[in-house]
Amino acid sequence: MNRDAAERQRAFTALLRSPVLDRRTHPDVWPLVRVHRVALGEWFTQRLGYRLVVTDSAARLFRLPVDGVVVAPRRFRPPTRRVLVLAILAAAAAEDAEDITTTQDLSDRVRVLSTHEDVGLAPYDPDRYAERTLFVKAVRLLVSMGALRPIGRDDEERREGWAHHRDAIGGAYEVRRELLLRLVDPASLRVALSGGRDDGPPHEAAARIGLMRKLVELPVVLYEDLTDAERHYLTSQRHRVLTWCAEMTGWVVEQRAEGMALIAADEADTDLPFPRQRAADFAALMVLDELVRTHGAGSVVTADDLRAAASEVRARHAKAMTNELRVGNAVESTARDRLGALDLLRPTGIPDTWRLTAAAARFRDPRVVAVNAKLDEEDEG
Incomplete structure (x- = not known):
């Protein structure tokens, strides 16, 4: 394998693992994404139906739904609904905050925002320890999505200290407005507002995209779970499918009588490696x-x-x-x-x-x- 091919694979799998990449959080991978952005964009768009947006400072991968469905499974032990709600409110508050903000500043803004009549949510009460703990998780979620960048120390001790009122300010964060505004993809929002349906890709493209998404996103693909169109596409294009998987990831496709699985080369390349020594x-x-x-x-x-x-x-x-x-x-x-x-x-x-x-x-x-x-x-x- 030549150097360019290895770099493209590394960048592709990194984006699957972390849909938000930038020069600060991923200094080793970011240059590869920038150099190979055209090829990566084609792979994600034509083979998986996803959209890759690369700017001067960051890359964001959007897993767009097809016919109202996103194949990627829910995260294991995902954030609770309340944490997601607080994260959305914190993101809205951050848009109006200064370029440098703090946990306490965002908390104060969210408290006011949540009491507006048109919000329609249970008001956020930062005087309750349980709510403050959930807010810390919401801020951490925004950090993981690149919308906030920690400045200085941002460890568990400081977060726990703010939750216990031992730290009046909490963590300090740079508001990264470019990524903040890209938290919601216009195409995904349009599908959500239309009841989860859109025109979608043509029939053959839908079969190709559906099959490739299942191979890349799911632990295993059972033939019984494929649509008729996806099974037909796999039968007629098996060599192409296997070639694409190898080209994009460098991983091995394990084929059995009942289905197929794309086996990651390293535990770090999957969100739920199993079994681990735990x-x-x-x-x-x-x-x-x-x-x-x-x-x-x-x-x-x-x-x-x-x-x-x-x-x-x-x-x-x-x-x-x-x-x-x-x-x-x-x-x-x-x-x-x-x-x-x-x-x-x-x-x-x-x-x-x-x-x-x-x-x-x-x-x-x-x-x-x-x-x-x-x-x-x-x-x-």
Whole structure:
């Protein structure tokens, strides 16, 4: 592979991982995005139906819906609705703030903004610790999206200090108006305001885009989940599809009788690597193995089946359980959440029943090397 091809792959996967890139937050990748912006823009537009906007200082990838649908799954443990609401209000407040603002300034502005009659939201009450904690998360979300840039120290201690009223100002931030105004994409907004529907791409393009999005965005693509048009496109253009995947990412497409998966080369290239050396992942993996051995991939399991598997894992691997996993139904709920996010345990539509997807068999019979020490628990806050 030549240098240009490797640089394009690195820039492409970086944008998938972080849809907002700039010279300050991603100094190593930003020059590659700038140099290869034309090729990257063509890949995102023609193959995935996304829109890449690159300016002199930043790049923003918009995952536009097709027929009201965005394939990319919800983030694992996404921000709560209240955090999102506060983030939107903080973004609106930041637009009228000075170029340099603070957590306290934004909080004061949001408190006033939330009381307007035409807002129609529960007023923000910064005198309550719970609300201040949520506001800290909202500001952190705006930082992650590039709309605010921390100035000086912006660590957990300072954020927690402001939430506890120990810091009268909180963090200081530069308002990055260019990215602030790009938080909402006009095309996405137009679709949202029209009830989630638009004209969409032509029939063949829709099939191509739908298939490529599923390969790039989902943990696994089962043939049963493809539309007739997508299956036909894959049948007739399989070589092209595989070539595109390799060209864009450098990753390997694993093909099985039941479906396909684009396997990332590094854990950093996926939003939910599994399994990691974490107690929660270990518990989920062991529960999955128990379910697959007892019922088989493709089978429907119930809440009782899941509970029984969790109990067996907790008893068999007691030394590997952290204090958090020893409480109540923690093993069961942890496994359900993680396996659901990975589409290994899929809801059937009937309450308290799930189907073990075919991909679950890929994780069968895991080898446990040692369980003589507790595994570290990751910070998922």
